[in-house]
Each structure stands twice: as structure tokens, then as C-alpha cells.
Amino acid sequence: MNRRAGDGQGPRAKEKGPAAAMSAAGLNISLCDDGALQRAYIKLILQDYESRCGVRFNLYEFSSGEELLEKFNQNPKLFDLFFLDHRMKNITGLETASYIRKRNKVCHIVFITASEEQEDFKAVSPLRVLTKPAQPAAIRDILDKVSAEKISPSHSG
16 A cells, blocks of 8 residues: 655645655655554654654555565665554564565664563664654754755665
8 A cells, every 4th residue: 555645735834853854755654554543643744843843754554464564675776765654463573574684685664563562672773763653853863864864875685
């Protein structure tokens, strides 16, 4: 399921920071959560960031790890950033991330979990682990970092 966050129309706020210089290509973001309300919540935060900072997103929403991996297998380098629910039916966020990380070493993975208990996420080198409900400021910080790296890549994959 491919959905674009925001319509790209209307005036953009003039904000400073790495996101302000984002190219028209934008970020390819995967949002995978089996909860529709959680996806809608994160999507609103992304749309707000997009409109305030002028960053363009190609947002792909998935309700399961299986759906995400089906799209991922078509192009393992498509996504710059993954937001993954930790606990999903069938295949967990950790299992999904493990599969992704084996095929894409440079993408950014962010776990969103309802549990205070955090399993060993270190094996997949996540950028962050956020506790639900994810705070908008934490998501904005993540977007700033990933946007800055997309503009001026400082690492090699």
C-alpha cells in the first residue's frame, strides 16, 4: 500500500535545519504497525513535519511485517527509514528488522513499542527505540537526522 504523506501543495513554513534543504526526491519511509490508530497517529506527526519543514515524504503504510517484506523484496534499497511496531501478529518487528538489516545495512530502523521491556534490539542496530505513544519531538529528531544524512551522506554502505 503506497500512500504519500501530504499533498505537497500550499505554502511551506520557513524553518531552519537539515530538513529545509531536502531535495524534491524526499525520504522513502515505511510505517509498519498492525494498529490502524497507531499508523494514523504517526502519519499525522509525519505530515506536520512535512508541512512545517518542507520535507517531502513517500510514505508506505503496512499493517504487517509480511506486507512490508513483500514490498521490500521488490527493492531492498527503496526505504531510507523504517518505523516498525515491535509486537505484531505472525512476524514481529524484530524479525522484520532482522530480515531487512541483512539486505540493507545503511537504512534507519526505529522501533515503536508498547512494552517497557525492550528485547535485544542491538542485533539490528536501530536508530532509536520509542515507547508508545511516540512523542512528536522524538520523531522530529529522527526525521532531522535522516534528512540531514540524505542531503549529505557521511557514511558509506
